[in-house]
Amino acid sequence: MIRLCMVVGLAAALAPVTLVACLAFWYAWWRGWPPRRVFAAAAWCLPMVLAWLGAIAAWPAGARAAHGAGAGAWWFRLVAAPYRAWAAMWQLLAHGHPVAAAVAVAAPAVPLGIVAGGACWAYRRFRMRTGAGGLTPESPAAFDARQWRHQVRTAQALIAAPGSLPLLSRSGHVVVGAAIRSLRHRAGRSAAIPYERLRAHQVVIGSTGTGKTTLLLRLWAGFMAAGLRRYAAGSGRRPLLVVLDCKGGASSRKVADRTRRVLRDAGARSTAIWPDEATLSLWALPPDRLVTTLLDLIEHGTGGAAFYTDVMEALVELAVYAPCGPPVSSADFLTRLDADWLAVGYAMSGDAEAVSVIRSGKRALEDVRLRFRALWRRLGAGLDSTGLGAGGSFADADAWYCVLEGTAEVAVAEAQARALTDLLAFHALRGDREILLCVDEFSAVARRLPIWRLYERARSLGLAVQVSAQSWEGLAGSDDERWRVAATAEGGIWLLRTPRPSPVAELAGNRPSVDTSRRMAGAGPWDDEGLSHAGTAPVLDGDLVRRLEVGQVCYVYRNGVTFLQIKRLTGRQAAIGRGAAAGGAGGADRVPGSAAAAAGAAFPDGPDGPDGLRGLGGLGGEAPTEPLHAVAGSVSRTVPVAGGRGRPGAPPPGPPLPDVSEVLDEAFGARRG
Ligand SMILES: Nc1ncnc2c1ncn2[C@@H]1O[C@H](COP(=O)(O)OP(=O)(O)OP(=O)(O)O)[C@@H](O)[C@H]1O
Ligand SMILES: [Mg+2]
Missing domain, CATH: 1.10.8 (Helicase, Ruva Protein; domain 3)
Known part of the structure; x- marks a missing residue:
């Protein structure tokens, strides 16, 4: 009781600090912030405090006397400054000047209050984490669920802010989205990964429609933008992205078009879409x-x-x-x-x-x-190639989007995947590109393309592989292979909502934890007495993964996890009326690698010529991307393809329509899984 009275008395005496501490505590709770961020906010007050102390030390003696700033040597004035500010505040309040009182005490009270609030918040979280806080033993779980909701709301607000979360951070890391919660990873507002992680193997697992492709699209754009930046700075080779979309059908064409627009914004000059617009020769x-x-x-x-x-x-x-x-x-x-x-x-x-x-x-x-x-x-x-030079090579474009009809014709997709990876492996031997191979919907071709073999081969070639699957089981045929794949994903594992996260949770490992049992005091509330014991708990909470919404992902890297909300990239829309006849640089940009001639047009300075640096600043004002039918039309006119690929008799395409699905998603809500 005496202790409580003393605390209340101290809080009342230091009313300004108490007030700021309460505000800081409430704000951290409301935003779901980790205490580190509260302390960082206090650190931001440092310039104000330094300016205030500097003014006190340097204030001329005459002016001091006139303004009642206090007497004494400069060091004494500095030491006494907080007390004098506090005393001045009460005096000003007593004379009915609350605003002047607030100004007088702000410099010491604000940082002190924020630090005190942060310390209280850290203590509260610690009590809840260890099961010692709250009125009942259920309180910690309810607190955690509430905090999760607050953290998600904060992340979504950051995503919605215009211009927030650019693709690359100032230090050149690839920003994937807004961080919701981190455990044993550095907590910040945004979730960013270094470029090097994209140069290592990664795995993406998530049920259908949870946002795997949307996440991959952001990673591809990040890889392209960061890779081109490094290439321009002379610290890396030119990036090459190869995507095998093993789903096929109209939806893959839509993603291909979106990928091209997004990659163009990221600086890629050309994205070849195989086999619709470009070919490769075995x-x-x-x-x-x-x-x-x-x-x-x-x-x-x-x-x-x-x-x-x-x-x-x-x-x-x-x-x-x-x-x-x-x-x-x-x-x-x-x-x-x-x-x-x-x-x-x-x-x-x-x-x-x-x-x-x-x-x-x-x-x-x-x-x-x-x-x-x-x-x-x-x-x-x-x-195939016609024997007349048609049939390009991976060198012809910055990115290749290969559509494999894995849903409709599994055997075809399997054979194509096999052939394309063989071709890429051969191309990688040249050693002039930093290659990222992504296999989206890997399970469609997993039978003929054993991923661990691909991994092992890729590692020796310096090629990074990303695979996405709808479940843990979709990664490989046997459990042994699945473990091998997941364990060698040195770039991390991206887990979207999935009913079986336990194998990945096992890989993420444990962290130290404290478990507290509490005594039930008869019919009343639970007592403060109890026993705590130290142990370990999984770093990755599987139930949280099972509850993730569309667009939320858990990134598992080493012994830590970060939950984040992905910021979707949409890319610039196509402009109506600029059909295939747009020609010029834009036309070449759209049809690289479709034939030697087209490739030549796309790279007037050669694949590594100075033109390659132009893309870094984006292609502002250049020809927009047309929907695929228009491009296919342009191919059929410009490339005399034997073997039935071209459509020489096809009617000229009408004005292309822009892809408005993203706008509709924003307006009416996305498909929810
Ligand atoms: N980060 C996000 N923000 C907003 N909406 C999203 C996000 N991610 C996904 N969506 C919505 O979910 C839909 C499905 O996303 P996506 O195609 O990326 O999922 P998927 O896991 O690849 O699905 P599938 O298994 O069918 O290939 C998108 O059309 C979009 O509307
Ligand atoms: Mg997908």
Whole structure:
């Protein structure tokens, strides 16, 4: 009782400090701030305090006497300043000048009050965290739930503020969104990750419609903007982003268009959309890699089928290593899978052994040819070349968005994913780009593209891989592989709402915690007495992950987690009326890599020429991105594609319409999962 009276008396005597402390405490509670931020606010008052003390020390003696600023040596004046301010405040209040009283005491009272408020807030949180605070044992859980709501509201307010959260922070980190809550990570207003984390493997897990693609889009833009900035500063190689969207269909085309707009705003000059607008040529691979890739693309079994696999390998090798040079297109390759053709070719070079192998494998050659014919029909023209130079390479663009029809035709998507990663792995050997490969909706192709193999291969090539899956199970076929994938995600794991976060929670590890039991005092409230014991608790609260809203994500990195609200990137809208005929730089920008000619137009100074730096400042005023049908039309006119990709007879496209879905989302609310 005496203690309580003393505390109340002290609070009354230091009324201004008490008032500011209460305000600071309430504000921290209301905003859900960690105490660190309250103390940081107190630190911001330091200039005011220094100015005040400086004025007191330097004030001329005459003026001091006139204004009653107090006597004494300068050091005495400084020491006595808080007391004199306090006494002056009461005097001014007594004379009916409350505003002057507030001004007189503000300099010492505001920082002291904020620090006191922050200390009280830290103590309150500690009591609640350890289960010792509140009226009942349920209070800590209710307090935590309320704090979560406050923290989410604060993060959403920051997201909604115009111009908040630019893509790159001042230190060059990639800002993903507004931080909601951090545990064992540095707490700040925004959640940002260093560029280096995007150069390491990452995993994204979240149920359908929770915002995986939206998160990835922001990470891609951040990778591009930060990578280009480093490239311009001469501290890194030029970035290359390759996205394999394994969903397919109209929704993938929409995301592709959004990606292009967002990446353009981030500084990328060109985003190639495969296979709609640009192609890649498998035939650019050197012969030894070509044989491996071609054999990988055909599914083959074990046991009795292994014999057939060996025969096929021998025949494919003969076709690829034919004396006239490696094949340049699928048509060329299929022509070679003919016993007579091969026999004549090898006979002319005097290779009798090869001719005898060809003669003995005549029947098998027919089968191999049939299988490859079916494969090329499946793969489509996107990986082929006409033999006239069409079929680009990854070097042709800053970003490649590859649409794989994983939902409609799984086998096709699997084969395409396999071929594209092989092509990229070969391209990575050149070592002139910093490559990020992202496989969105990985589970669609996981059967033929074992992710851990991709990871291991990528690591040796200096290539970073991001994969997204709808669940923990979608990451790989077996539990062993899933653990391997998650454990090697050195860039962190992004967890959106998912019903099974426990494996990732296990990876995140534990933190020290205190658990308190409280004594029940009969019918009344719980007593203050009890027992506490120190132990450990998981860093990642799985129930919180199960409750996340669309657009909220938990970033797990090492032994810490940060919950954040993603700031969605929308990119500039297309302008109505600027059709495919816009031509010029814009036209080239849109169709890189679709053919050697188009690539040349897109890079007048070569892929690494000075033009590459121009993108950094954005492309203000340049031609906008048109919807895909318009671009496809421009391809069909500019690129004479054999193999059925172009649409020479197609009617000229009308004026493109802008993608207004994001505006509608903002206006009427987004789809909620
Ligand atoms: N950060 C966000 N802010 C606002 N809305 C969002 C955010 N993230 C996602 N959404 C909304 O949720 C919808 C689905 O998002 P998105 O396509 O990114 O989810 P997804 O997990 O990739 O879905 P799917 O599994 O179907 O591919 C978006 O169209 C958008 O309306
Ligand atoms: Mg998606």
